Amino acid sequence: MDVSLIVIVVIVTALAFDFTNGFHDTANAMATSIATGALKPKIAVTISAVLNLGGAFLSIEVAKTISGGIVDESRISPAVIFGGLVGAIIWNLATWLLGLPSSSSHALFGGLIGATWVASGSGAVHFSTVVEKVLIPAVASPIIAGVVATIATYLAYKLTTRTNPDTRTAGFRAGQVVSASLVSLAHGTNDAQKTMGIITLTLITAGSLAPGSQPPLWVILAAGTAIALGTYLGGWRIIRTMGKGITDIETPQGFSAEASAAAVILTSSHVGFALSTTHVCSGGVIGSGIGKRLAEVRWGTAGRMAIAWLLTLPAAAIVGALAGEIASQGTLGTVVVAIVAVAIAGGIYAASRRNPINAENVNEVPALATTGS
Amino acid sequence: MHINWSGLGEVFAIALAAGVGLVVLFSLGIAALGRRNNEGEATAVNTAVAGVCFLACVALVGYGIYLVVAK
Numbered sequence: 001m002d003v004s005l006i007v008i009v010v011i012v013t014a015l016a017f018d019f020t021n022g023f024h025d026t027a028n029a030m031a032t033s034i035a036t037g038a039l040k041p042k043i044a045v046t047i048s049a050v051l052n053l054g055g056a057f058l059s060i061e062v063a064k065t066i067s068g069g070i071v072d073e074s075r076i077s078p079a080v081i082f083g084g085l086v087g088a089i090i091w092n093l094a095t096w097l098l099g100l101p102s103s104s105s106h107a108l109f110g111g112l113i114g115a116t117w118v119a120s121g122s123g124a125v126h127f128s129t130v131v132e133k134v135l136i137p138a139v140a141s142p143i144i145a146g147v148v149a150t151i152a153t154y155l156a157y158k159l160t161t162r163t164n165p166d167t168r169t170a171g172f173r174a175g176q177v178v179s180a181s182l183v184s185l186a187h188g189t190n191d192a193q194k195t196m197g198i199i200t201l202t203l204i205t206a207g208s209l210a211p212g213s214q215p216p217l218w219v220i221l222a223a224g225t226a227i228a229l230g231t232y233l234g235g236w237r238i239i240r241t242m243g244k245g246i247t248d249i250e251t252p253q254g255f256s257a258e259a260s261a262a263a264v265i266l267t268s269s270h271v272g273f274a275l276s277t278t279h280v281c282s283g284g285v286i287g288s289g290i291g292k293r294l295a296e297v298r299w300g301t302a303g304r305m306a307i308a309w310l311l312t313l314p315a316a317a318i319v320g321a322l323a324g325e326i327a328s329q330g331t332l333g334t335v336v337v338a339i340v341a342v343a344i345a346g347g348i349y350a351a352s353r354r355n356p357i358n359a360e361n362v363n364e365v366p367a368l369a370t371t372g373s
Numbered sequence: 374m375h376i377n378w379s380g381l382g383e384v385f386a387i388a389l390a391a392g393v394g395l396v397v398l399f400s401l402g403i404a405a406l407g408r409r410n411n412e413g414e415a416t417a418v419n420t421a422v423a424g425v426c427f428l429a430c431v432a433l434v435g436y437g438i439y440l441v442v443a444k
Contacts, residue, residue, distance in 0.1 A: 058442050136376060144385050151389070152396035159400035163407035171403035175430075182437060189442075256396050263392030264384070266437045271387070273380040 015226040018195040020092040021104040022230020027238040028281040029183040032254035035243030038176035041359035049232035055188020056224030071116040072124040080115040083324020087111030091316040099237035100308040103276040110316030115324025141275040142283030149260035149284040153291025156252040172251035179258035195223040236357040247289030257284035402426030
């Protein structure tokens, strides 16, 4: 088996992306449970990590395309995939530093679009598919999940108004453990697939695997482990924004938000209308704020999230285009991109240390939400 | 520009029914549990109602997991 440098680089970068995907999206499943105290922070990320790892093995359907038809895959080279992954990783790290939940899938799509555009021209990018698979779901996801969560939250309070508050809080708290786990499992079956698909297809184009091959066991193991490790590390900055920044969450709201998000994600993947997990979960939290009478939704925070969503695709595309172009120049170019990417990632990590957020202080209300907006 | 309105509508309708349904069932279960402590209420009836509600929730969640795994 002859594997060239670029293939190894793509595999390592894909696993790095999977890792950022993991800690970026822990918030989706676990933020509200951590905020209400239904689960202790460390226990929540552990459950989520185990379910993400399990989800990687559960789903039978293999991701057969890298991009889902967004770019012309016959015109993608490993250098383009590498560029796209670098764009996605850097955007994921930047939004994590700011504590903003943005879609890891959109970052990946953006990176691939940018890298493909520069390498093969705009003709290799299917813009109508971009609209159908990225833009419309981006608008529809939070609205659908928001409406469902608003109605669910309203009814959850309405039906239990005469119930003893302690019974109510404890009951919904127990329910949250299940609803959060369901979101985690749905997430694991979706997201680990993406990285597996990228690695498998790269190995196929490099001739190491026969066309149409299933992912080898080591690919499933590596991808599942990378996303689980990322999840276990916990994206505490984003968890705080989702759990405490948007609205003050009580257990009936947390349960309603998670149940709504799980229902929307499962339905959308069953019907085949792909929605973004991140956008669905954020919409669910906002809806749970609207549905409770007199609850305050911090629209300033919600607005910053929306801006990050708008920027995700173009920002990752620009980084992806640059990285892909330089990496296409040959081995030296690839090495340069890899070194610069590692340096930027290190810089972002260093910046995060100045204001660390971890399992201990994740439930403190962020300063921006109280003084800003 | 092609928008899959029927797919979007389908997702919305099913998710609304399943999401709101699950929360309503669970809330009714909790309300029934809470009523058991009230005086003058039939404990057995409320326990039974709570049990049925929670069982229905388990069934709904189980179906959701089945959808994930069978996909």
